[in-house]
Amino acid sequence: MARPKVPLLSVERIADAALELVDSGEPFGVNALARRIGVTPSSLYNHVDGRDGIIELMRGRFSVESGAQLQHGAWHEVVAETLRAQRRMYARHPNLVPLVVGKTITDPFVIESYDRLATTLLEAGFPDDEVLGVIAIIDAFAIGFGLDLASPEEVWQPQGETATLGRLIAESPHGDERSDRAFELGLDLLLDSLRLRLARHLG
Numbered sequence: 001m002a003r004p005k006v007p008l009l010s011v012e013r014i015a016d017a018a019l020e021l022v023d024s025g026e027p028f029g030v031n032a033l034a035r036r037i038g039v040t041p042s043s044l045y046n047h048v049d050g051r052d053g054i055i056e057l058m059r060g061r062f063s064v065e066s067g068a069q070l071q072h073g074a075w076h077e078v079v080a081e082t083l084r085a086q087r088r089m090y091a092r093h094p095n096l097v098p099l100v101v102g103k104t105i106t107d108p109f110v111i112e113s114y115d116r117l118a119t120t121l122l123e124a125g126f127p128d129d130e131v132l133g134v135i136a137i138i139d140a141f142a143i144g145f146g147l148d149l150a151s152p153e154e155v156w157q158p159q160g161e162t163a164t165l166g167r168l169i170a171e172s173p174h175g176d177e178r179s180d181r182a183f184e185l186g187l188d189l190l191l192d193s194l195r196l197r198l199a200r201h202l203g
Contacts, residue, residue, distance in 0.1 A: 005008020009039060013045055015057040022058065022095045030054070052103055059100050060107035062089050075198075076126035076191050082117055083142050083187060097143060125202045134194065141190060149179045 017037050022028050030051055034041045048054050066089035072078065090097055105111065114135065121131045148155075153175045158166050172178060 006049065009037070009043055009047055011090060012061075013037070014044060014047055014054065015061040017064050017098070018054050018058050019093060023093060025095060028099065029106060055099050055103045056091075056105075056107045058096060059103075059105065062096065063107070063110050063113065065089070066092070074111045075120050075126075076195070078117060078120045079191065079194070081137060081140060082113075083145075084188075086139070086142030087149060087183060090143055094147055094150040097147065101143070123124045125156055125198055127201060130197075132137035137190070141186065145179070145183045145186065148182065151174065151179070 014033070014037070016061055018033055020027070021036050026032060030041050031107070033054065034044055037044075044054070048057060062081055066085045073081075092170070117135060117138075118131050121134055122128065126134060155178070156165060156169055171182065
């Protein structure tokens with residue numbers, strides 16, 4: 001029998017199948033992924049380093065997919081583009097968030113993206129001992145607004161009279177428009193605070 005021209009397994013196929021599994025809401029694990037692809041768990045171990053390796057494959061895959069490497073220009077442009085890309089990334093795969101936040105980042109593409117961000121912040125004048133803190137804030141901001149974008153159309157639904165919230169909900173947009181407006185407001189607030197902090201360091 002002739003050998004297949006395309007191998008049954010590849011890291012790309014494993015990453016795609018793993019993302020599909022996680023997005024489906026089914027429990028994630030090596031055995032579940034093997035069943036989904038139609039191979040034995042031992043076959044997966046020939047391509048990836050177990051569960052953690054699969055999670056890193058997914059992290060790299062959805063980072064490339066979101067355009068998370070767009071990090072050129074002034075520091076505030078880099079931060080804004082990074083946040084927009086990460087927000088898209090987490091919104092597309094909200095079920096993946098608990099997996100990636102509990103796993104040390106090792107994927108080369110993602111590490112390179114963080115390195116460029118750190119270099120940009122350092123060159124702008126942020127001190128060494130604050131750069132990682134700023135990056136952590138950016139990450140938390142992106143995760144929060146990514147999950148917000150994936151939230152229900154109606155975030156709040158009061159069951160009775162309210163002093164203010166009910167009126168504001170009725171007068172405000174819903175769904176993606178509400179999330180987009182909140183994100184842009186939050187981004188402005190974050191950048192303004194970072195500008196003030198940087199001015200104090202440079203002054």
